[in-house]
Amino acid sequence: MKIINLDHISSKPLIPEVKKAMIDAINQDYANPSSQHKKGEEAAEALEKARESIAGLIHAENAKEIVFTSGGTESVNQAIKGAAWANAEKGKHIVTTNIEHNAVIRSLRRLKSQGFKITSVSVDSKGRVNPKEVAEAITDETILVSVMHSNNETGTIEPIQEIAEITKPKKIIFHTDAVDSVGIVPMDVQKLGVDLLSFASNTFYGPTGVGGLYVRRGTMIWPLFDGGVQEGNKRAGTENLLGIIGMGVAADHAKKNMDLRLQHLLKLKNKLVSDLPNYIDEYIINTPMEYSLPNVVSLSVKYVEGESVMLMMDDENIAISTRSACATGSLRASHVLMSIGLDHADAQGTLVICYGVDNTEEDIATFLKALKNSVKTLRDISPLYTKTH
Amino acid sequence: MKIINLDHISSKPLIPEVKKAMIDAINQDYANPSSQHKKGEEAAEALEKARESIAGLIHAENAKEIVFTSGGTESVNQAIKGAAWANAEKGKHIVTTNIEHNAVIRSLRRLKSQGFKITSVSVDSKGRVNPKEVAEAITDETILVSVMHSNNETGTIEPIQEIAEITKPKKIIFHTDAVDSVGIVPMDVQKLGVDLLSFASNTFYGPTGVGGLYVRRGTMIWPLFDGGVQEGNKRAGTENLLGIIGMGVAADHAKKNMDLRLQHLLKLKNKLVSDLPNYIDEYIINTPMEYSLPNVVSLSVKYVEGESVMLMMDDENIAISTRSACATGSLRASHVLMSIGLDHADAQGTLVICYGVDNTEEDIATFLKALKNSVKTLRDISPLYTKTH
Known part of the structure; x- marks a missing residue:
């Protein structure tokens, strides 16, 4: 049965190159990337290769700034809660917009129940937030601004770079939920000037349940998962290596094509x-x-x-x-x-x-x-x- | 190069049946299980089939008590932090042992920094905790007991059922980190009497980066990921369907064999x-x-x-x-x-x-x-x- 898939917002098919890479990886019998023997090193190499591919796609200065997650939702929760908890002593105010994905909205609602204050800036009839209004919403207590790169229902792209120019001199952490943008439109975290950027593999024809968070060097966040020392101590837990390998290949193709x-x-x-x-x-x-x-x-x-x-x-x-x-x-x-x-x-x-x-x-x-x-x-x-x- | 793998504690190979199921799933082009069209329903069926397989392996009363996670570490963080946060109004004391996995230890350390008190019961020379000592550690403020089912370094199996008999009449939530046990030894959450049980797919020859949490009906926990309504509102985010399908097949084989x-x-x-x-x-x-x-x-x-x-x-x-x-x-x-x-x-x-x-x-x-x-x-x-x- 041939189905015409115009529901790519929910799920994109794997491109053949990703399928092949994942099937090869399944047959490769990778070990745990944290193991110190030869088989472990081979797995660690595959993991770091994928990290380089992602860094290339979003122009991160250093691949170590990429933290792999189980998808966009974890990435957003990690960014927002992690930044809020780690910086609560400086202030408890967060600025966002009223068209964010539920992962952002509900993470912020959770933080509100823990005493954080949230200001939600409205958008115009085209779904665009006005950077001036973001600037006006910022107070001395503001520790985090979270504005999505593009909206997942209307496709509207937000003026992220302009907002970063406001947050940067004030040393406020700026997170963008770029889950629907990364791999679809060119992305350069240096030009954008964001500190935290969430992405998901399936957006660029990689597997679902895999994604990541760009964490600019020096950005203080608490891990959402405490435990082992994986992912530069930023995200504990044995990695979904098969999914990450698939995402890496998807990133290479997204960049190239x-x-x-x-x-x-x-x-x-x-x-x-x-x-x-x-x-x-x-x-x-x-x-x-x-x-x-x-x-x-x-x-x-x-x-x-x-x-x-x-x-x-x-x-x-x-x-x-x-x-x-x-x-x-x-x-x-x-x-x-x-x-x-x-x-x-x-x-x-x-x-x-x-x-x-x-x-x-x-x-x-x-x-x-x-x-x-x-x-x-x-x-x-x-x-x-x-x-x- | 033939490698003799006696490091199964770090990583187990996929059994051929799991490889086949995952490769078939890759070629199946599954949609998002949350989508309401035919392709979405097909994906939702595959997801729920895997949930039934897990429920069968651990004898959960209802497959809805299984929440899929990105592995053992997320499951442990979800259980411990989720139970602590959701029940903090009743008390802020947690009892554990001194031989837990770092995912437990560091989750508890995180909670300590948020005002929770942790009592860590020691073990004997065989690595066994004495249920009496757990009982003695419990106070009126205790909301959670977390004791691992088996230790990941020595293999010692703990007296979980005896501890459950202590926590149950006191209505204290009992979590067991069974990451190294589920799929290796017979597991029956009804007999054990635990409220929360963490497991990981790779322990029983499924893929890494996939696992789950058994949540007994009625157990109050906050989600670690806020966002979409997936997993019965207990864990937001599009599922790692390929990994979950692999885990389901691994569970079927673990039970059968x-x-x-x-x-x-x-x-x-x-x-x-x-x-x-x-x-x-x-x-x-x-x-x-x-x-x-x-x-x-x-x-x-x-x-x-x-x-x-x-x-x-x-x-x-x-x-x-x-x-x-x-x-x-x-x-x-x-x-x-x-x-x-x-x-x-x-x-x-x-x-x-x-x-x-x-x-x-x-x-x-x-x-x-x-x-x-x-x-x-x-x-x-x-x-x-x-x-x-």
């Missing part, structure tokens, strides 16, 4: 957005074309439920999403869409179309045809639509 | 211990034969450095360990060995021989011959040995 992939994704994005009026009317595109990821289009279709469209698409073997997979099961409207000013009905009619290197213009055309049919069917049975049209 | 494996491991243990006097003299076996894991022998050889023996063995393509791989790089003597009363010199002369289903009696014989040679060589150049002999 960045330009080609960008071209391909932008071609699909342009086709989707420019062809859309030929198929449906009365919709809103929530993704600001001028500053957004090349691989995401957030689309609110009036007078339909996104979930219903998703299920009808599923019957046509097209996978799409209505929101972050991490929020599956929640009945509440997306906080991201409410924050950019959508009303409740439009938020509920939202589809997140996220495509990848494995998709073609034909996939977009097939999606558009199926979208037209499902929207027509759903509107025909919508009392609100039939009453007003 | 438990008796056969036990017989094989005990045969190797008996051979090692009974043949040893024919090869070397002046040594101590730290593993109590009457209550210990079948796959570990801790051996302190007088007048030698364990590290030197390990390196000489490595030249002969035999992998052994001197201590927990998680403590690699530490120059201090093992706290476990000091706790059972070894002097510093004997602790430094300790080897941990840990074998598995892939080892043979011939491997043990090869090891013993190599041990004889290296011990002779090292003693010949030891001033202390030559002066006293």
Whole structure:
């Protein structure tokens, strides 16, 4: 059964090179990288090779600034809680935005219950935070600013570099959740000026359940996992070596093919957005074309439920999403869409179309045809639509 | 290059069935288990199948009591910190032993810095904790007891069931770090009576970087990772599905082959211990034969450095360990060995021989011959040995 995967925001397929590397690693019988015998050294070499690949992808000065984690969520929790706990004596105030991923929001809520104060800066109708407002939110007690690099529902890219210029002279730790950006758009932690940056392997076609945190040398954070001395004492526990090897190869390919992939994704994005009026009317595109990821289009279709469209698409073997997979099961409207000013009905009619290197213009055309049919069917049975049209 | 792996305590090879399952999973192109379309449901089914396998291995009443983690260290941190934070209002006292793994020790040290009080009960010369001493250590403020199921350096199995009989009527949460036991010896959380039990996949020939926590229904713990709603809201983050699938298959085989494996491991243990006097003299076996894991022998050889023996063995393509791989790089003597009363010199002369289903009696014989040679060589150049002999 061939499925057209336009739900890359939830899960991207492994590229063949990653599959091959992981299968080779499985057959390699690696030992524990912390073991001091020959087999251990061989494993340690594979681990450090992957670390170099990640450092290359994000332009870290030193591979030792990369800490491997079990994915984006651990990375975000590690960054935020680790920075807050380690620096609580300097102050207990944290600045963030109101469109962050739940991993950020809920980590901060946890810290709030421990006495930290959180200021959440709002975004404009395009989902962009104004660096001036971040500056205004900072107090003498502020120890951490956490602003996402790109939003996982709308694809909006935030002005990270401008915010770093505010935090740096004040010596406030700056974390960016770049889980949906790293490996998709060029990333340079030196230029960005961030202290902590979270990423996840699956974003760039590596395995799920693997990711990492960039920790600029000198940034004080407490580990989330205490125990062994792995990862430069920043993250205890025997590593998921197979996953890390897969992520390393994925990083190499993301770096090497960045330009080609960008071209391909932008071609699909342009086709989707420019062809859309030929198929449906009365919709809103929530993704600001001028500053957004090349691989995401957030689309609110009036007078339909996104979930219903998703299920009808599923019957046509097209996978799409209505929101972050991490929020599956929640009945509440997306906080991201409410924050950019959508009303409740439009938020509920939202589809997140996220495509990848494995998709073609034909996939977009097939999606558009199926979208037209499902929207027509759903509107025909919508009392609100039939009453007003 | 054929390596005889007697360092199973650091890393066990994947059994062929696990390799096959993981390679199949890589080629299956699983989606995100939280996605609501067909591909997502297929992934969710694979995830829940693995959860059932784990529940079967440890006799959990309900598979929902299993939370997947990135390994033993996360599981231990989650259990201890999660239970402490969630129950701090009831009291801030925790009881443990002085031979726990660093993941336990350092998690507790972290909690101490947050105002918790820790009482560490000592063990006898065989490494066993006396349940009476645990009972005496408990106060009205005690909210958590954490005692390991088996020790990772000596293999000593602790009287967990007897301790549970003490904690249960007092409604104190009881956690056991069973990372080195689950899948090696029969495990029944109902009989044991524990509330929280940590395990790791690699112990039973699954991949590294995967594990889990058994959380008895009704046990209050805070998540270590806040974010998405995965794992019944107990552990946010997209799952390491490939690793979890591997762990599930490993669990099925561990359960099915438990008796056969036990017989094989005990045969190797008996051979090692009974043949040893024919090869070397002046040594101590730290593993109590009457209550210990079948796959570990801790051996302190007088007048030698364990590290030197390990390196000489490595030249002969035999992998052994001197201590927990998680403590690699530490120059201090093992706290476990000091706790059972070894002097510093004997602790430094300790080897941990840990074998598995892939080892043979011939491997043990090869090891013993190599041990004889290296011990002779090292003693010949030891001033202390030559002066006293």
